[in-house]
Amino acid sequence: MSEPLLQIEDLAVRFRTDEGAVRAVDGVSLSVERGEVVAVVGESGSGKSVTGMTLMGLTRGPNAEISGSARLDGRELLTMSNRELRAVRGNDIAMVFQDPMSSLNPVYRVGDQIVEQIRTHQQLSRQQAMARAVELMERVGVPRAAERLRSYPHEFSGGMRQRVMIAMALSCSPKLLIADEPTTALDVTIQAQILEELRQLRSETNAGIILVTHDLAVVADIADRVVVMYSGRVVEQGTLDELFYDPQHPYTWGLLGSITRVDSDRSARLPAIDGMPPSLLAPPPGCHFQPRCPHAFERCGEVPELSPRTPDSPGHLDRCWLEVERKRTLRLVDGQIGLAAPVRA
Amino acid sequence: MARFVIRRLITMVLMLIVISFVTFLLFIVALPGGNPAALIAGRLATPAEVHLISVRYGFDKPIWVQYVRTMANLFDGSAYSYQEGFNVMGAITRGAPATLSLSIGAGVFWLLSSIGLGTLAAVRSGRYTDRVLTVLSMVGVSMPPFLLGAVLIYYVSYKAGVLPINGYISFTVSPWQWFRHLIGPWITLSVLFIGFYSRVLRGSILDAQGEDYVRTARAKGLSERRVLVRHILRMSLLPIISLWGLDIAQVIGGGAILTESVWGLHGIGQLAFNAIGAFDTVTLLAIVLLTAICVVVMSALVDILYAVLDPRIRLG
Numbered sequence: 001m002s003e004p005l006l007q008i009e010d011l012a013v014r015f016r017t018d019e020g021a022v023r024a025v026d027g028v029s030l031s032v033e034r035g036e037v038v039a040v041v042g043e044s045g046s047g048k049s050v051t052g053m054t055l056m057g058l059t060r061g062p063n064a065e066i067s068g069s070a071r072l073d074g075r076e077l078l079t080m081s082n083r084e085l086r087a088v089r090g091n092d093i094a095m096v097f098q099d100p101m102s103s104l105n106p107v108y109r110v111g112d113q114i115v116e117q118i119r120t121h122q123q124l125s126r127q128q129a130m131a132r133a134v135e136l137m138e139r140v141g142v143p144r145a146a147e148r149l150r151s152y153p154h155e156f157s158g159g160m161r162q163r164v165m166i167a168m169a170l171s172c173s174p175k176l177l178i179a180d181e182p183t184t185a186l187d188v189t190i191q192a193q194i195l196e197e198l199r200q201l202r203s204e205t206n207a208g209i210i211l212v213t214h215d216l217a218v219v220a221d222i223a224d225r226v227v228v229m230y231s232g233r234v235v236e237q238g239t240l241d242e243l244f245y246d247p248q249h250p251y252t253w254g255l256l257g258s259i260t261r262v263d264s265d266r267s268a269r270l271p272a273i274d275g276m277p278p279s280l281l282a283p284p285p286g287c288h289f290q291p292r293c294p295h296a297f298e299r300c301g302e303v304p305e306l307s308p309r310t311p312d313s314p315g316h317l318d319r320c321w322l323e324v325e326r327k328r329t330l331r332l333v334d335g336q337i338g339l340a341a342p343v344r345a
Numbered sequence: 346m347a348r349f350v351i352r353r354l355i356t357m358v359l360m361l362i363v364i365s366f367v368t369f370l371l372f373i374v375a376l377p378g379g380n381p382a383a384l385i386a387g388r389l390a391t392p393a394e395v396h397l398i399s400v401r402y403g404f405d406k407p408i409w410v411q412y413v414r415t416m417a418n419l420f421d422g423s424a425y426s427y428q429e430g431f432n433v434m435g436a437i438t439r440g441a442p443a444t445l446s447l448s449i450g451a452g453v454f455w456l457l458s459s460i461g462l463g464t465l466a467a468v469r470s471g472r473y474t475d476r477v478l479t480v481l482s483m484v485g486v487s488m489p490p491f492l493l494g495a496v497l498i499y500y501v502s503y504k505a506g507v508l509p510i511n512g513y514i515s516f517t518v519s520p521w522q523w524f525r526h527l528i529g530p531w532i533t534l535s536v537l538f539i540g541f542y543s544r545v546l547r548g549s550i551l552d553a554q555g556e557d558y559v560r561t562a563r564a565k566g567l568s569e570r571r572v573l574v575r576h577i578l579r580m581s582l583l584p585i586i587s588l589w590g591l592d593i594a595q596v597i598g599g600g601a602i603l604t605e606s607v608w609g610l611h612g613i614g615q616l617a618f619n620a621i622g623a624f625d626t627v628t629l630l631a632i633v634l635l636t637a638i639c640v641v642v643m644s645a646l647v648d649i650l651y652a653v654l655d656p657r658i659r660l661g
Contacts, residue, residue, distance in 0.1 A: 056563075056564055058560060058563060058564060062471075082569075086566045086567070086568060087566065088566070089563070089564055089565065089566035090564060090565040090566035090567075091566055094564070095564045097557060097560065097561060097564075099557055102556065102557040102558060103557045103558055103560070103561045104558055104561065105558040105561070105562065105576055106558070106655065106656070106657055107579055107580065107654065107655050107656060116565065116567070116575075117565040117566070117567075120565060120566050120567055121566060152656045152657070154656070154657050165561075168565070
């Protein structure tokens, strides 16, 4: 088997702060194939955005310690010089950020901002780059593209701005697109349109996509594989079906269980995972989820490796010491997947 | 954009009328020394003489008549100093070349230096260079112009003989001598502003560093230099530019009283200095109005420049 488009191995990112080292990412390994959409799921502070930004070198700084390996097409990204990295940014890897309202520079016309990126990486005249920008804007569904390129970001709605961001990200035909919560700030209808753009992009250009999100509905809609992160670590990863129908990690159960359903009893409390995510300054020993896990036992004091634990699916990895058969009964709460309420003393 | 400019210009004129009226009330009517007629007549005048002068100068007329007359006199150049007897417009015109040379030269110098130093401090923030610049800017901000001027005159002009001791030479007489005579005043006036501006700029650059669009610019693969110049400085310069507009206006309007006096430039600032000492209210009124006009015009220009630099403002 040839090497995947992106191969991350044991990536760790620590930030030194006055209170101590923050372990934002603590040994993440994952891979993305060409034309594959990998969703990275987890709550705020689980390290999913930091992982994406680290691939782009955006977390580099005097207070950051980055270790491990991340290879794009066999080229190591983490040890690249800043100059080499700039040639990769925006060109081989592009990123779409969460908040389209603030991610575009308010003082430049959107056309100029797209042209700036194109001309940084390609030897094109202004006119050629502008023509390419029109083409891109049309492709992501901006009406009257040529005219709209002369507008400023504040003259666009949130959805339109996110399309501009996507057009900009696509401008140099990246091999890998990192979309960091691209739909979080948008209306649900716009969300669906933006996801459709991503899906189309994948099928047209065969780019790999990392979709960072906390929205499982988005994941179910578009992802091929899912990586669940918790407190800087990958706790489970597998195909969409494996994750949704045979989840192995109690945290994943909690995530799936906290989706509210239209047909659920309205008077019942909304299902939520009890407790707070651990501090990244002083994470608990062993499994990071153990303090919140109702099924924790002695062995959870040791760190479980991320490894295949289900006999029939070698690509389905997780970090939980419980036995597979036991998990399959524990995860059922009222006949549906969820995290059982903690046993209170 | 045109509507924005017109609206701004109308506000400007209204503001000037209000400012001139308030200043007039302060200086002429609510005169701290009492009746202007008594001031003109002198200490030995009889009440009859004072009354005569009062009628002749129109001090007995209603305030608004006095206001209109005083303004007309000031603007058509027929206002005279009560104490010194010189023509006020003439005195200001004579002082203008020195003051303009001082303020424009110093303005350019302090603006460029503070952009350079402020950017350097922000780029090196937390490191050795930044700390040295922080200390230097504190020294600059706390250094009064009369002290700095005196130190420069003593060591650089008198002891070392590198610069002239004082005075102003017209550019038309000798450009080189004009330049040499202004080096000292330019530095004296600029140091305080450089210290202050570079701090403000450093702060606003560091703020802008955290903006999402700066992260986007980096993610596009732009060089650090391009990110800094095009995406960070463009926004960070706005506060500096508005400060600069107001400060330069004030200096042109005779605000560099200390610098002009220490270096003996005989500009508008020094005229103001003398007028304060002599209780010369007409001259002071004229200079205050000049300053007000400069400040109001510059702030309108700054607003328009803002609108050019930041398209979001044009909506408002």
